[in-house]
Amino acid sequence: MNVVRVFPLILLAAALSACAGKPARSDAPTADTVVPATNTTTVDNAAGADAPAASVAADAPVPAAAAPAPATASQGATGSDATAAAPGGDDDFDALYGANGSTTSTTAYDPWEPFNRKVHGFNNAVDRGIARPLATAYTHVVPRFARTGVSNFFSNLRAPLTITNQLLQGRPGDAWDSLGRFLMNSTLGIGGLFDPASKAMVPRRNEDFGQTLGAWGWRRSRYVELPFFGPRTVRDVFGLAGDIPLSPIRRIESDKYRIGLQGLQLVDTRAQLLAIDDLRDTAVDEYALVRDAWMQRRNYQIENDLRGKRERGSDDANSPIPVDAMPMPQWTN
Numbered sequence: 001m002n003v004v005r006v007f008p009l010i011l012l013a014a015a016l017s018a019c020a021g022k023p024a025r026s027d028a029p030t031a032d033t034v035v036p037a038t039n040t041t042t043v044d045n046a047a048g049a050d051a052p053a054a055s056v057a058a059d060a061p062v063p064a065a066a067a068p069a070p071a072t073a074s075q076g077a078t079g080s081d082a083t084a085a086a087p088g089g090d091d092d093f094d095a096l097y098g099a100n101g102s103t104t105s106t107t108a109y110d111p112w113e114p115f116n117r118k119v120h121g122f123n124n125a126v127d128r129g130i131a132r133p134l135a136t137a138y139t140h141v142v143p144r145f146a147r148t149g150v151s152n153f154f155s156n157l158r159a160p161l162t163i164t165n166q167l168l169q170g171r172p173g174d175a176w177d178s179l180g181r182f183l184m185n186s187t188l189g190i191g192g193l194f195d196p197a198s199k200a201m202v203p204r205r206n207e208d209f210g211q212t213l214g215a216w217g218w219r220r221s222r223y224v225e226l227p228f229f230g231p232r233t234v235r236d237v238f239g240l241a242g243d244i245p246l247s248p249i250r251r252i253e254s255d256k257y258r259i260g261l262q263g264l265q266l267v268d269t270r271a272q273l274l275a276i277d278d279l280r281d282t283a284v285d286e287y288a289l290v291r292d293a294w295m296q297r298r299n300y301q302i303e304n305d306l307r308g309k310r311e312r313g314s315d316d317a318n319s320p321i322p323v324d325a326m327p328m329p330q331w332t333n
Contacts, residue, residue: 233298
């Protein structure tokens with residue numbers, strides 16, 4: 001065969017092969033934000049029928065997910081990237097909207113709403129008069145690295161409570177991870193002041209007996225707000241009976257040191273909630289906003305426990321909002 005005739009055919013075949021190997025370019029925009037649907041809460045009336053009680057507009061801020069972060073925050077709405085490096089909570093986008101933006105049920109069973117609103121008003125008065133000023137002064141006086149150490153210390157003290165409840169829920173694998181995290185931070189982390197376990201990619205989880213009761217079958221429980229303790233359900237009130245005996249701080253016999261540590265823990269927890277104060281202050285119905293966000297997050301935690309798994313790789317230290325995102329800090333130590 002004539003080489004002169006074949007050579008152009010070889011060049012043409014090579015060009016076609018190169019074009020076929022190039023990836024196709026798409027100009028279609030990618031959706032990297034998830035817009036939560038309008039949150040409508042229902043309450044059972046005396047006749048047993050559900051009636052709409054409160055509605056939060058789709059463009060209204062949700063405190064635990066949309067709170068301004070005190071440090072550099074991730075821009076991804078799916079929560080896959082690291083969020084602000086403030087200790088104390090789960091990945092709150094996932095906690096409120098579910099992993100990868102899937103929503104969870106937010107129906108709040110609140111037949112005691114008139115009573116709860118009065119308690120909420122009392123808690124807000126105490127918060128604005130005492131807790132918030134103390135937390136603000138604490139953040140202005142104490143350097144960030146010292147506040148991080150304090151938060152790490154109290155988070156590490158919760159490990160025995162978490163491990164016990166993970167075992168009660170039938171999750172020995174998670175309990176083993178939590179035990180390893182506790183031992184690593186207690187030794188290499190100098191009593192929990194530092195958090196080498198997070199650098200070792202050991203996930204941080206928080207469990208309590210209220211979640212265990214939910215995993216055992218107590219799914220639906222009426223909402224109640226307690227003076228000083230803030231949002232709860234009746235199930236979680238009973239859960240306190242299982243949490244208190246496991247508190248290391250309550251075992252300290254000296255009132256001076258025990259009360260001092262409890263006070264420091266309260267101020268530290270409240271300081272982590274300063275990021276959502278503006279959202280609460282500008283809410284149309286601040287009570288409904290706090291209640292719905294807290295209940296939705298609590299339901300998400302229990303649903304995860306029922307599935308026997310948690311979101312791995314979403315370290316609590318990467319979240320700007322602590323585990324108990326509410327107006328009055330929750331603490332059981």
